[in-house]
Amino acid sequence: MAADETNRLPGSRELRRVLPALPAAAGDGAGFAAAVGCATAEEISELLRAARADGVALVSAGARSLLGRMVPAEAGARRILLDTTACRGVLALDAEALLLRVRAGTPLPQARAAAEEAGLRLVGVEPSDPGTVGGWLATTARIHDPVLALPVSPALGISSVLPDGTAWRSITSPRSACGPDLGALFFGTGGAFGVLTEAALRLAPGGSERKRISVQLNQPVQAAEVLRRAALGPLPPAEGSALIWVDGRGARVELGFEGTAGLVEEAVRELREHLKSITARELRSGEDAPLAVAKDLPVAGGVRWSRLERVITEFNLPLVDALMLDRPEVSGCRLRVLGGEPASLAARLRRFLDPDGERGRARAAEFERLRRVKRELDPGSLLNPQALPWLEREVLA
Amino acid sequence: MSLLSHKRDLAMCAFCPKMCRFACPMAEVEHREAVTPWWKMIQAERIGARRAPDSPEAAAVVYHCLSCLHCRTHCRHAVDVPGALLEARAALFSRNLEDPLVCGFLARFRKQGNPFAEDLGARLERIVPAELRPAEARAVLFAGCQALRAESVVSAARRVFSALSIDFVGVFAGDDLCCGAPLWQMGDRKGFEAHAERLRRQLGACRLVLCLCPTCEETLRTLYAEVGQPLSARVENLAEWLGPRLEQRTPVQKIPGRFTYHDPCFAGRYRERYQAPRRILSFCLTEPLQEAAWARDDAACCGGGGGVPWILPGPAAAAARRRLKQLQATGAERIATACPGCQRMLGEAGGQVRDVIEVLAEALDGAGPVPGEEHP
Amino acid sequence: MLEPRLDTEELRRRLSAVVGPEFVSASDADRYAARDMWPRALLRRRAGRFEGLPDLVAWPADGAQAAAVVRIATQAGWPVVPFGAGSGVCGGALPERGGLVLDLKRLDRILELDSRDHLLQVECGAVGENLERELNRRGYTLGHFPSSIYCSTVGGWIAARSAGQCSSRYGKIEDMVRAVEYLDAAGERRSTAPLEPGLDGFSLLPLLVGSEGALCVLLSASLVVRPLPPARAFAAFRFADLAAGVTAMRSCLRAGLRPAVLRLYDEFDTLIAKTGPEADGEASSWLRDLLGRAAKPLGRLGEASLSVLLGRPALLNRMTTLLPGGCLLVAVCEGSQGETRETARALNAACVTAGGEELGEGPARHWWKNRYAVSYKQSPLFAAGAFVDTMEVATTWERVLPLYRAVRERLWRRCFVMAHFSHAYREGCSIYFTLAAAAGSDERAIEAYDRMWREAQEAVLAASATVSHHHGIGRLKAPFLARQLGTGGALHRALKRAFDPDGRMNPGTLFADGAR
């Protein structure tokens, strides 16, 4: 680590001692006072302690696929970038307990490959997800469990270094009743409560039977109903999405079932029965080329089934080309919009869904509480100070 | 009987995680842990063991029981909670430790020998002509205080008798028109015994006593024997007794409308009489009964049992409202029951309630509904 | 902790002004009865000791009243103990520091039931069975069936992260809950925003679920319900040993099946599960019958009293290793006709492949019919002078059997141990140990009880399993949870300070603070 970089941290004493021993971050740490790469929890601990002693803020980074947007350049200049990508590698794949133990800096594609090599799949990770395991967990509070058709936490156990530099390893258990789920402080909180160093991620075996079904519907609202029934059906779909064109071209639903042959067959049978009753057309192979939709559509919200109909029938502003529904759950699904200026559309749709701002106020109150917890653990807000403000802005935008 | 004979029951409840609490109407309407069957039994045990220094207000929880026996439906140990609590009340009474509310009520009861402190004999004279009130009869209808107060069901019974040409049943018109159950419920065993003895004598050579009220029925049949005053007469419930007499009959006029049926505790859980009243109703009604989600051995109490209305009218009325809600949830417009006490409680809670005997009268003679009872 | 600034009478007066005089009580009956089902407290009661009395009990009618009550009490420096139905078994609802018990059972209304979204909005004081029956009447089920469903509340479930018997299909309560309305220690009334379907943003909800009254008072909750299943199928299997049974369970989950019930019993629990439904009141003849049947060599011992038998746990435990019966697995499948049929078929195949012998429907139907019977079995044991408790722990599949063995070995001389495996997930499952013992006197029983728990939890901690799967922590496990958390205890403390800076909410529960 070059001496002139540590010089940018006036008054630092502990850091001056620690930083030179740590390797520089891989790639570019531009904009930060210093950028170091830590390969172990011990190194991270030492760095955190030193930074805390010196009152210097620290930003943990994975592959930085999102980070650039979270940290304004002028703020970076007084902060140290802690690159975790050197803390990488698959530790163990437990095919019996369906767990993949990985270090947090492991790139998601590498983790995915390890799972696939064993004939398994990482639950909740989409093929296009970039970044590292740590970055993914820090931005993902819940994943969808297709078996329960409800959300569950993205990891069963974690190791992390807390803001004061102490290392903590949680227990790895499928479920527990041990007070509040402390994982919630780490999942989807942007790293505000610690630096993740390891995690036990959920794996799923591919079902013995798989079947994809594509359907063309004339009435857009029917698309939501098809998804809803699938989520409540005999075998909630491993994948389910609907693209609804607002120009009268109707809608297209795609469902992927995975499971035992009997259950897949039963799910398909129930689906077809429903389709018959609404005179929808199932697409034959060849006709059903997967829908090409940009992966980073802005998310407009998670919408309850009962509200979707209104959205579909009323929210067809000239700017919207289509609505995309996916991740069907028992009570609703995710909604995204295509067309026009995506971000402002998404914001308008959010206002449409929360006209009196009730939800916004409840969310703000949640963040207020979270900030209190943050103050207790990290009084100077020295670890990832960007995280909570950014998350809150995203949510309340 | 004494609390000692409930030793096993008391021990079971003491360590039970209150499994029957969801069914106990008092626990449900008062929301107090102290009135769950669990705690009431712990308190009863303490009374039995004369554990000091339980304050009178602590002991008073044993009065918060409707004797409805709903707890037993969900007790795997078949514990008789109301039995033990009645013993506890008796123990308190015998030690002059009864709740002040009990003293107040007993003073009231003693005025006219019934809980309404009213001259029920006068009512009886008004609604039943003298020729139907023979001094000596082999078979009598024992109306009971609740039915006499309400009047309508007594008139209905007369109409049923006449429609079925039953001419050998007179209406009991002795000095004591109440069975005395409230005395038992308050723990005044001596008072009850004296009452039982008087009434037994008044019933004299009677061979058959037909009851309109299942509480009277249980009292005359079981409790009188328990205090050494067994009746020589057979005690039967009127609706049940009428059952076979309706075979081969058809109603003059079937009654329209959606009805549900409320199982009185003393008819249902105590006697397992679930079918007889339902058969009468299906005989009378054009539409099938709308059964409540809570019915038969799971029917909630109307709040009228255990003497609770006399001393704790608030919780009793709340229990009635709770039951009424369950009955109304069936979508039925009208409620039938087979107990004048239930009819009164549910009626006061705002329900449209008829006794099966009233429904039967209307169906048998086609002379229109029995004039509705007035509620204060 | 600060001294309360108001005396009891003054507090009672102020609370009366909010809830009405009949809904605040300082009476002995209400104070004595405000306690949960922690077996240690039952032993103390059996010994004639009533410890941990609140000063007052209050029953607010709604959220607004509850908020005012909490505000008045905490501002005056009084501890507040939220109280559901007191079926907790860990001393969570036991006001050992006195103060105010806030009984929430008047908040028992169904606020909304949305049939399209399958969302139920219900107040937290609703008692389980009454709620479930009302849902059934309207064509739905919550799918949450703890053995204590008759005697526990929605708020208690969420506060203690409860699990029902059908958790493999419907999940634990934390899987069903989408939002809560709560009060913090200052009496501020707040709601978490409902989890948005399909979205993965941060929510405060998982930090409130499981908070056991030590962070907040839960007022109402939004829960996912399901349509009442039109079909149900039953199956049972016998496995030569536990390992084969565990393999069968694991492969069912792995295949993505959603059986409502999947329960595997160890050899001794198998015998208990198969015996008649009636838990009669006499000194637990069920146990004696079993022992008689299980082992002829027992000879004279078979006639000994229950407490004498349980006083020699090592002997009893040894006997169970000689039991011939194998391990019973009962399964119940439900859902649409088609799903039920196909799930049952696949489940059957998985069990047979794992070496299971088909026993037909009988044992599973028997279990279903008596599925809450177990909850009545504690009384006869306590009444006979013995004691019993249960320990529910969980871990990942590869560690399940080692955990089972470790606990048994550790407790071999302390208590009689049996177990079943009743909440299975794709990644692992829980073990539900029943621990029974007897000692010469109640005071000695309390010592034996503490020792038993200490050693049991030591074994669990050493096996890296979770110290509780669904009963929660309360006072009983607070010190062990602190050890399980290790350095993570700092997170716990931070949460506590953020929600309850002055430590008014249910002090001594969940967060070990050295008291006791």
Ligand SMILES: Cc1cc2nc3c(=O)[nH]c(=O)nc-3n(C[C@H](O)[C@H](O)[C@H](O)COP(=O)(O)OP(=O)(O)OC[C@H]3O[C@@H](n4cnc5c(N)ncnc54)[C@H](O)[C@@H]3O)c2cc1C
């Ligand atoms: C164009 C694009 C847009 C995206 N938009 C979003 C979006 O709006 N919302 C969203 O949730 N995801 C979004 N993602 C996905 C996001 O990139 C992933 O969540 C990714 O997995 C983050 O991983 P990373 O390694 O790149 O994290 P980074 O970008 O390096 O870091 C992201 C956050 O996680 C923290 N972090 C990283 N590593 C750790 C660690 N080991 N321990 C603790 N904290 C850590 C960082 O401090 C930072 O707050 C987007 C991705 C792309 C490519």
Ligand SMILES: Cc1cc2nc3c(=O)[nH]c(=O)nc-3n(C[C@H](O)[C@H](O)[C@H](O)COP(=O)(O)OP(=O)(O)OC[C@H]3O[C@@H](n4cnc5c(N)ncnc54)[C@H](O)[C@@H]3O)c2cc1C
């Ligand atoms: C026989 C028996 C069988 C059992 N079986 C099961 C089972 O199968 N599965 C299972 O999960 N549990 C079981 N339990 C444990 C117990 O029933 C559960 O823990 C239940 O969730 C407690 O609910 P309750 O309403 O009785 O809560 P209580 O006992 O009153 O309280 C439990 C804890 O939650 C807190 N609390 C209660 N209500 C609120 C509220 N509204 N807001 C904030 N905090 C609150 C209390 O302060 C306390 O810490 C069983 C218990 C018994 C006695």
Ligand code: SF4
């Ligand atoms: S009556 Fe039965 S179920 Fe009710 S508390 Fe007593 S033992 Fe338990």
Ligand code: SF4
């Ligand atoms: S008899 Fe009725 S009121 Fe009395 S304890 Fe039992 S259920 Fe409750």
